[in-house]
Amino acid sequence: MRNATEIVKHVDFSQARPAVQQQPASIDEGTAQVVNSLFNELKSIFPAWKQAWPDDEALKRAKRSWIKGLMAAGIHSLEQIRFGLMTCRASGQDFAPSVGKFVEWCQPTAEQLGLPPTEKAFQEAARNSHPAVGQGARWSHPAVHHAATESGLSNLFRLNEDAGRKLFERNYSIACRMVAAGQPLREIPKALPSEVSTPAKPETVQSELAKMRAALGRRS
Incomplete structure (x- = not known):
C-alpha cells in the first residue's frame, strides 16, 4: 500500500x-x-x-x-x-x-472499524474508572482501554459527566485513528489471580517435615 x-x-x-x-x-x-x-x-x-x-x-x-x-x-x-x-x-x-x-x-467512525460506539465506550470507561473495580476491569476492546488510560482513570472518576465525556471522546477519536492506521495501542493488563500463593519459609518447611516424621515414627 x-x-x-x-x-x-x-x-x-x-x-x-x-x-x-x-x-x-x-x-x-x-x-x-x-x-x-x-x-x-x-x-x-x-x-x-x-x-x-x-x-x-x-x-x-x-x-x-x-x-x-x-x-x-x-x-x-x-x-x-x-x-x-x-x-x-x-x-x-x-x-x-x-x-x-x-x-x-477520511476519519472512520468507531462502528466502521468494528469498535464500540463512542457513547457505549465512554460508559464502559466510566464504570471501569471506579477505584472499586481495580484490576477486575473488563474491556471490550484495547481502543477503549487505551482512550481511558490516556484520559486518566482518576480523571474520568472525579470529573463531572460532561467534562469526562469530552475528555474521553477526544482520546477515543485518536485511538480510533490509530486502529485505522494500524498503530499499536496500550496493552490491556492481565488480571491478577484471585489468590496469590507465597512460598513457605525454609524453617517452616523443616518444622512441618519434622512433625510428619515424628507422627510416622509413633505409628510404626
Missing part, C-alpha cells in the same frame, strides 16, 4: 494532468495512477464535480491543494482515503466536497 507522503514526494503537480499518459517521464506511473484515480473516483461519485473543477487548470490546482491538505491533516495511508471515498459514496451529494470535508470523511 502506497503512503500519501510517498505520493507527494514523487508527483510534480505543476505539470500534472488528468490522464496518466500526459505525466512527465520523470514521474512514476504507479504514483500518477494513484493520484489520478482519487480524482477520477471523486468525479464518478459527484455528477456536479465541474462546479469545483471546471477545467484542467482548476483540476491541477485542486490536486496540489488536496494533497497538501491531506498531509497536513495526517491522512498518510490509502486505507484512510478509502474510508473517505466510502463516505463520499454514501453522502448522496451532487457536488464534490472541499478538502476539509474529505479529510473529515
